[in-house]
Amino acid sequence: MLEDYPKKVKLKDGIFVTLRPMTRDDEHGVYLFFNSLSEATRQFLRNDVVDRKILTGWMRELNYEKTLPIIAEYEGRIVANATLHRKTFGWGRHVGEVRIVIHSDFQGRGLGGILSDEICHIAAAGGLKKLVARIITARVDAIKAFESSGFEPIAVLRNYVKDINQNYADIAIMVKELASPRTEGS
């Protein structure tokens, strides 16, 4: 599966970005990427991604079985990160979680849809049956983007998370059922 990378993909406006799994060597590039995000993009992310200690911890523990980050690069700069999280045991072992962050300059150009499809493909090939995304309900654009990629809102957790400004926010749980991967000849 990962042997398909690096892979060049075309955005709606004709430019190409390169997709590939993140490695430990990307720590500085990832740090620059997260620090380049606007507050509007960072506001509702789960982790304080500009904290270097959190980033260093992620990099140290990088294990594709549990967390597979696929980055998008344009002219040598990281412009997006999509991550597939999975549990390797327990009753949720058939469920993956997807998180996508795209630099505001690259939003609305089709990259979200491409990255979502990549993660779905990898997840299905890895035997997962469902993908879940947790999105702040106020991010109507993000909810619409995930709906376009086949995710359905199944529940809302009211006043569940706090954003970086300490305000409570509602979270939509969005789920996509994954088709079994095609076997050769089928």
Ligand SMILES: CC(C)(COP(=O)(O)OP(=O)(O)OC[C@H]1O[C@@H](n2cnc3c(N)ncnc32)[C@H](O)[C@@H]1OP(=O)(O)O)[C@@H](O)C(=O)NCCC(=O)NCCS
């Ligand atoms: C949410 C996000 C991943 C979407 O990625 P994107 O590259 O901007 O979205 P795309 O250009 O691929 O658009 C995907 C679909 O959503 C629709 N969409 C995107 N923005 C929209 C908006 N503001 N209003 C309505 N629809 C919108 C597009 O029309 C497209 O639909 P289509 O496939 O039917 O044409 C991206 O904007 C982002 O990183 N946001 C900040 C972080 C975040 O909120 N992440 C979600 C938490 S996991």
